[in-house]
Amino acid sequence: MSERTTSSSWVLAIVNGLEMGGVDCRQLFAELGLDYEALTDPDARFSQDGMTRLWGRAVQLSGNPAIGLNLAKVVRPASFHVVGYACMSSRSLKEGFTRLVRFQRIIAEGADLNFRPLPEGYALTLAIHGDRLIPARQSAEASLAYTLAFCRWITGKELRPLKVCFQGEPPADLAPYQQVFQAPLQFNAEHYALVFERADLDAPIPSANPALAQLHDRFAGEYLARFSESRMTHQARQLLCRLLPQGEPKRDTVAQALHLSQRTLQRRLQEEGTSFQQLLDDTRRELAVQYLAQPDLTLLEIAYLLGFADPSNFFRAFRRWFDSTPGEYRAQM
Structure with a gap:
């Protein structure tokens, strides 16, 4: 599994929320081995497990298990990196949420967002994933509280969701949750989620600006591309695409071209959830469709x-990938 990371802009919002709750974050960062100075670098990233440890210690130090809800009080678009500005310039919250889902990895890789229609409205669902540590409940609660407050801020309306869903048991004290969300609360739910009426998400946003939205989309896309390029999977895939027409690339050839040992290449690919053989197979499959x-x-x-020396090997691999022959697949296309 690759080490998931969180943008410094989102971590800074968390720090502001924790400090509002009386936590000395400069001292806490030093204790946890986190770089406090990196908070001012917009391109810096923090590990997901580091954030989990941060939430755990902050709850211990403050004695407040609902401290994540403080993020509703520290709303500023920059907390969502360029994605916040892209949402602000969207025509509606519905369009803004679509952007938020598309560019979510810029803000935090540990979160999976999904936006879907329901019979009664729309749901923005959230799942937080850890690496070695189980993610803190406060992390998801902070994300929901901040997102709702951000929506209220950019629309200028006191939005009230149809309901707010939480995984896990209800807390001993519901008052802070009722105060922040001002909506029916559902615990032991399948997902963390904000559920809205259709009319609220379809209404125009005062700061809508299609030209700016396109510009922010481009910035966000370029950031994601840069971000992906720092990943070993991306670098190795690019190299495989270049080498395949010369025959099946060997692992030692790819490792050498990337100035790595074979063992280091394999370890780094494993950290990102794949292997050399799997990456080779995936790259061939994607290129086959393009060709x-x-x-x-x-x-x-x-x-x-x-890179198949024997065409029969290509036909066998293709049937394994798509359960049809290349000719049948092309005819369907």
Whole structure:
């Protein structure tokens, strides 16, 4: 599993919320081995497990298990990195949530967002994943509280969700939750979620600006591309694409081209949830679809472009990938 990271801009929002709750974060960062100075670097990132330890100690030090809700009081668009500005310039919250889901990894890789219609409205659902540590409940509660407060801020309306869902048992003291969310609370739910009426999410946002939204989309896309390029999986995949037309690339060749030992390459790919063989297979599968969409390429040429010395190996691999032959697949396309 790759080490998930969180943007410094979101961590700074967390720090502001914790300090509002009386926690000395400079001292706490030193205690946990986190770099407090990196909070001012917009490109810095913090490990997901580091954030889990931060929440755990903050709850101990403050004695307040609901401290994550403080993030509703520290709303500023920069906390969501460029994504906050992209949401602000969206035509509606519905469009803003679509952007939030698309660019979520910029803010924090440990969170999975999903936005979907329901019979009664729309749901923004949230799942937080840890690496070695089970993520803190406060992390999800902070995300819900901040997101709702951000929506209220950019719309200028006191939005009240149809309901707010939480995984796990209800806390001993519900008052802070009722005060922040001002909506029916559901515990022991399948997901953390904010559920809204359709009319609230379809209403126009005062700060909507389609030209700015496009600009922010481009910035966010470029950031994600830069971010991906720092990943070993991305670098190795790019190299495989270049090497495949010369025959099946060997692991030692790829490792050498990346100035790594074979063992280091394999370890770093494993940390990112894959292996050399798996990455080779995935890259061939993705390229096969792209090549089949080009009618001027014969199946034999595609087999060689994918590094298969024997075309029959390509046909076998293709049937394993798609449960059909390349010819059948191309006909369906």
